[in-house]
Amino acid sequence: MAAARRIVIKLGTGVVTHPEAGLALGRLSSLVEAACDLHRQGREVIVVSSGAVGMGQRVLGLAKRPDSLGLRQACAAVGQGHLMALYTQLFGQLGVKAAQVLLIQEDLADRDRALCVRTTLMRLLELGVVPILNENDSVSVRELMEFRRGQGGSGPALEFGDNDGLSARVAVAIDADLLVILTDVDGLYTANPRTDPEARRIGELADVSEEALARTAGTSAGGTGGMTSKLEAARLASKAGIGVLITSGHLPGALVAALAGEDRGTYVPPAQRRSAHRRQIASGAPARGGLVVNEGAIAALHERKASLLPIGLVRVDGEFARGELVEIRDGSGRVHGRGLVNYSSEECRRLAGRHSSEIASILGFCGYDAVIGRDNLALSEV
């Protein structure tokens, strides 16, 4: 954990909000301070924050969390602005820029959209900005879908906004080293500690088994998924080779102490070696097509670790859609690497040999300067 460079930190509703006073200012300030310390140490921090619904509920003066989906989505719309205003202010006071990114989980399931999300997050990190993510609750139809599925007899309706799952999917999408889930308990217990005084904390969970999942029922007052969704998120991240720490966002210093190696939560180690994005690009699915590039582009890719720009494109082989995997070849057919392409084969053909500044006039829109961005590129060994 101490060596983790890219860290996703998820804050649950019970961490962010205060039962009477709306946002939990003191708690949030000290967590933002901890995040800024990590940032200053040269680590990349991505925050996934819940709390929009809880905050909106308080701003609107509603006595309890609304049962109706529409009203909860309206609460989220009201609360998100308040939440983000505070994050911007707190990070800003400590000299760190923050950015809001609202997603729905489907954004990470769709190849084109996932590429877009990944690119945005990477650029923000390069700019030294801390992205603050939340599910875009007001437009998410997942709960409705789950409810319909539930009516079909396959189990209870799930609420929208499973930020535990979202944080794990984001951690996988951006190759994070560590996912930290901060909640109102200091880890997984042998049973729900709210209802079982005999419950004991589990320091390390080597395997997220069905037996472990069976120990988790119930949530906090404003929370949605409880420990079950945290363990499911941990299982997903761990399978992708990412370590997960579940610890308290209430106990001051728990996050920093755990990162320094103290036993302060439940650690789920990676179940396998990291399936790094680049390694997947290098050795994953067969390429759908090829981009033949000129010598200048080959040199820029190898020597300057540059992105592949349209000006270096000579020919486009095969048919592919945006976000698909293509090979990068030189004129003799030698393969120099592979990457996820930002434009379709048809668009690449129109862009070949042209300057990036011309993209908008050629295509009618300008998505990216590069045909393949450097973080979606894996070069062959030379």
Ligand SMILES: Nc1ncnc2c1ncn2[C@@H]1O[C@H](COP(=O)(O)OP(=O)(O)O)[C@@H](O)[C@H]1O
């Ligand atoms: N075995 C368990 N160990 C720890 N907490 C548990 C367990 N089973 C259920 N819980 C409940 O999970 C809650 C945390 O989940 P949740 O309320 O969804 O938090 P958040 O809002 O942070 O996502 C705890 O307050 C606790 O009541």
Ligand SMILES: N[C@@H](CCC(=O)OP(=O)(O)O)C(=O)O
């Ligand atoms: N997106 C919702 C939170 C959803 C959610 O997963 O909540 P929690 O279980 O408290 O992390 C919100 O901002 O209120």
